[in-house]
Amino acid sequence: MAYKPIVTGWRGRLRQSHVWASLRNAQREGPENAARRYFLWRRILRTEAIQTDPVSVKNAVEVHLLCHWRDYLPALWALKTFYWHAQVRYPLVIHTQGRMPLRAMRCLAVHFPNALIVDQTASDHLVENYLQEHKLARILAARRSNGFMLKLTDFILLGSSENLLTLDSDVLFFDEPVELLVGTDGPVLQHWFQQDPASTYNVTETYARETLDVELQPRINTGIMLFARQREMLEYCDGLLADSRVAQSTGWTEQTLYALYASRHHRVAFLPPSYQLSLSAGLQEGVIARHYAGPTRPLLSVEGMPSVIAQGLLGRTDQLVRTGVPQ
Numbered sequence: 001m002a003y004k005p006i007v008t009g010w011r012g013r014l015r016q017s018h019v020w021a022s023l024r025n026a027q028r029e030g031p032e033n034a035a036r037r038y039f040l041w042r043r044i045l046r047t048e049a050i051q052t053d054p055v056s057v058k059n060a061v062e063v064h065l066l067c068h069w070r071d072y073l074p075a076l077w078a079l080k081t082f083y084w085h086a087q088v089r090y091p092l093v094i095h096t097q098g099r100m101p102l103r104a105m106r107c108l109a110v111h112f113p114n115a116l117i118v119d120q121t122a123s124d125h126l127v128e129n130y131l132q133e134h135k136l137a138r139i140l141a142a143r144r145s146n147g148f149m150l151k152l153t154d155f156i157l158l159g160s161s162e163n164l165l166t167l168d169s170d171v172l173f174f175d176e177p178v179e180l181l182v183g184t185d186g187p188v189l190q191h192w193f194q195q196d197p198a199s200t201y202n203v204t205e206t207y208a209r210e211t212l213d214v215e216l217q218p219r220i221n222t223g224i225m226l227f228a229r230q231r232e233m234l235e236y237c238d239g240l241l242a243d244s245r246v247a248q249s250t251g252w253t254e255q256t257l258y259a260l261y262a263s264r265h266h267r268v269a270f271l272p273p274s275y276q277l278s279l280s281a282g283l284q285e286g287v288i289a290r291h292y293a294g295p296t297r298p299l300l301s302v303e304g305m306p307s308v309i310a311q312g313l314l315g316r317t318d319q320l321v322r323t324g325v326p327q
Contacts, residue, residue, distance in 0.1 A: 037301045041073040043314055045107070050083045055091040055116040055160060060182040061226070062091040062161035066151050067169055069096075072104040075169035076111055077305060082289075084313055085173045086181060091161065095154050096120050097147050116159075123154050130157055136234055138241035148254045151222065152237065156229055162187045168223040170292045172304040174311065177288050179271055180226055187228035190269035191262040194277045194291055196221040202248045202256040212243065212260065217268040220259040221277055223291035233261050283307060 053059055063082070067075040079092065092115040094108055100119065108117055131140040131153070143149040155166055163182050182188060196219040199205065208216035237257045241247045246256060262268045276283065276290040281299055283290060292300035308314065 040301055040305055041077070043305075043309070044073060044076045044080060045111075047080060047111075047314055049111050049113055050080060051089065052083070052092045052112060052114045053089045054114050055093060057091060058185075059089075059091055059161050060185055061163040061165050062093060062159050064093045064095065064155045064159065064164055064166045065169060066095045066097055066148075066154075067100075067108070068098055068147075069100045069104055071169040072100070072108060074300060076108070077308070078167050078169050078171045078173075079112065081173040081308055081313065082167065082171075082177065085176050085288075087176070088181065090165065091159075092116070093118065093155075093159050095123060095150055095158070097150055118154070118158055120150070123150070123158060127153050127157050131234070134235070136238040138247070139234055139238040142241055142247065142249070142253060146249045146253050148251060152254045152257060153234065156231060156234060159229070162229055164225070164227055164229050166222070166225045168291060168293070170297060170300055171223055171289055172292070172300070172308060173289045174283065174307065175274075175286075175288045177275075179275075179288075180224070182226070188226060189228075189267070191227040191258075191267040192225060192269050192271055193258075193262070194221040194224050194275050195219050195270045195273075196277060197279055200252050200255065201259060202250055202252055203243075203245050207245065208260060208263075212240065212246075214260050214264045216259060217263045220255065220262070220268065221291070221293070222255045222258050223277065223293055224271065224275060224289065225258070227262075227267075236261055236264070 055062060063079070065075055065079060075094070092112055094112070094115055094117045096105070096117065096119050098120060105117065105119070108115070127143070128140060131137075131143070139149070139153060143153050151166065155164055162185070165180055165182075179192070199218045200221075201216070203212070203216070205216045205218055208214045237260075240257060240260055246260070247253070259268075273284065274286050274288040276287050277293065278284075279296060281296075281303060283303065290304060292304055
């Protein structure tokens, strides 16, 4: 009887090990494909550091990105392709999710030396204290059980600019993102989203209308967002989480809350189709950015990164551009 808990304990420790998780992923992907993808991802490390304004400097907008340890290299691709094409110095806040290896933390700091890199241990203390002091128990519980909720609570609470530009780590930019460049010091009036191929929420539009009294706009995706920082949004979302369907702990909980809040306040606006989010391979003509979400994630390595290399942003093109990288 004592043997089973010991085995379970070892399994738990293994699952928490970065090395073990990497080996298991490589086994599923295939060693050759995993190695080629890994060396492709690491090519971003050959590029120069990007100087952004410190977060303490007042700016029209600051950039926020949530980064898990498995995605710190794609996160560098997302951020660097944005800053290369945007040619701005917006302050940058990188939020780590879970335990981040020291090498990854150092890497992020080297490539964005002025960024605020917030370890989740520190953010847990700051954000949870705020939520407890303001009696936002539901959103506190949701944050503790669902890592995606950091994109809501931590983005809003940590930082200083009036406007937030948020990116997922599976986004790449291929041209100047004019629609995301904020030229004034005041808050933006609309909440800008990408448009999903289909609605992916915890609730249907009909349920939102009939039960929550919200005309929920369809197909909102939070992979790229531009919106004004409003702490009262947390109070509204805490109330929404009283509904058991809204509060389901899924990969869509945070997206559902953003969509309900923006819809309720008539602030929903969509970025143009040049901010591509589709289920098919191939970059659209005139593409500015593409979000490689869900089942299209393998295309990040097969299509997206080789296209960035072909643009010359990483220097000399090579065999990867011509042949692509297998899934």
